[in-house]
Amino acid sequence: MKNYLSIVKYYPDTNRDEGFGIGLILISEETNQSIARISSERLRRINSAYGIKKSALIEFAMDEIAKKSYDKKTLDYNAVYENGNIRYSKPQIIDSADLLKKFNELYLKFVADYYEEGFETTSTLKKEIPERLGGKLRRKLQSNILTKERLNIGYDFRDNSIGNFLIGSSKIDFIGGNGVVYAGEIINLDLNEETLQRNLFKIITLFEALEKTYPKRFSQSECKMLVLTEQALNPEKEIYMDKLNTWNKKAGYDLVIKQSLDDFQNNIENDVQEKNIVRYDEWIKTV
Numbered sequence: 283m284k285n286y287l288s289i290v291k292y293y294p295d296t297n298r299d300e301g302f303g304i305g306l307i308l309i310s311e312e313t314n315q316s317i318a319r320i321s322s323e324r325l326r327r328i329n330s331a332y333g334i335k336k337s338a339l340i341e342f343a344m345d346e347i348a349k350k351s352y353d354k355k356t357l358d359y360n361a362v363y364e365n366g367n368i369r370y371s372k373p374q375i376i377d378s379a380d381l382l383k384k385f386n387e388l389y390l391k392f393v394a395d396y397y398e399e400g401f402e403t404t405s406t407l408k409k410e411i412p413e414r415l416g417g418k419l420r421r422k423l424q425s426n427i428l429t430k431e432r433l434n435i436g437y438d439f440r441d442n443s444i445g446n447f448l449i450g451s452s453k454i455d456f457i458g459g460n461g462v463v464y465a466g467e468i469i470n471l472d473l474n475e476e477t478l479q480r481n482l483f484k485i486i487t488l489f490e491a492l493e494k495t496y497p498k499r500f501s502q503s504e505c506k507m508l509v510l511t512e513q514a515l516n517p518e519k520e521i522y523m524d525k526l527n528t529w530n531k532k533a534g535y536d537l538v539i540k541q542s543l544d545d546f547q548n549n550i551e552n553d554v555q556e557k558n559i560v561r562y563d564e565w566i567k568t569v
Contacts, residue, residue: 285310285381286373288357289392290318290347292325292340293367294332301369302328303392303476305344308376308385309352316352317385320344321393343368391474415470415543416455419508422547423456429547432554433458434562444491454488455508456550459565460557462499463492466506466538468546471513471522478522489535499569502534511541 290305305320322344329336347368350356360370378384420436423429439452457465467485471478489505507526514523530537540546553559 283310283312283377283379283381285376285378285384286354286357287376287388288352288361288373289371290320291369291371292328293369294328294334296365296367304328305347306385306389306393307347307352307357307370308381308388309354309357310381311354313381314353315381316350317381318348318350318352319385319389319393320348324393340367392476415472415510416468419455419468419543419546422543423550426547426551429456429551429554432559432561433550437562439488444488444495454485457562458554458559459499459562459568460559462501462504463496463562463565464504464553464557464559465489465492465562466508466550468508468510468543469526471509471516471519482522482525486529486535489533496569503536505535506538507535508538508540508546510543511539514539 286309288307289303290307291301292304293299293301302324304324305318307316307318309316322341325340325344328334354373357370357373361372364370376384376388423433423435429435433456435456437454437457439454454465455467457463465488467488469478469481469485473481485507489502492505493500493502507529509523509526513519526537529535538546538549540549
């Protein structure tokens with residue numbers, strides 16, 4: 283059954299071409315059914331990152347979007363003529379016999395930012411959200427006595443001066459220190475494009491913030507970018523691997539490619555033992 287999808291995008295600054303998916307509209311011309319949903323939590327986080335105060339006008343517009351019924355003509359019109367803070371992508375054809383099921387799948391893919399902490403959704407959707415790759419790695423590191431004792435796992439820089447450098451998520455998968463800071467993040471190349479780009483920006487910004495904060499206790503090679511071999515060899519992800527290889531060669535950040543999460547755990551465990559790494563919250567007391 284042929285349906286049409288339009289992504290609702292929020293542009294915090296209309297002078298810049300930076301839009302974020304905050305909602306979806308999916309319609310069926312055959313059944314005249316339409317489903318629309320907006321993420322108020324996503325909007326709140328975006329505004330917080332950009333330092334924008336709560337806008338009653340935008341919130342009213344979001345409520346109206348969620349309440350309306352849509353058809354193909356309306357989606358086409360919105361995609362062409364709506365050019366303010368709220369804009370719409372050009373409708374694309376989606377084939378599915380179950381409109382609601384397909385809508386939930388697409389909402390998770392394009393809007394539900396499950397990589398960031400604090401995402402709230404319905405209990406039905408929560409059951410469909412897969413555990414993120416970083417969560418799996420953190421769980422493995424937490425289950426290992428050595429890495430659990432010697433590293434801060436899932437450390438949040440929110441209350442640290444480094445948090446002032448960051449936009450969006452302020453957590454890192456693992457961090458500690460020896461003579462220099464030792465930190466790393468696993469990068470999931472299977473995420474949707476918008477989320478993946480934001481995650482790459484976050485980790486590079488975080489590494490740069492660490493360097494600016496601890497210029498005499500910093501080594502680029504001790505900042506780890508972790509990628510699974512299967513994803514690294516995927517031709518569709520070549521553009522992102524080119525970026526990571528550039529950061530590895532030009533900036534010196536360590537690009538670690540392994541077959542499995544177990545391999546990453548073993549590699550990190552060996553580093554912790556051989557380099558006598560201690561927890562970051564202990565290490566900063568010596569800086």
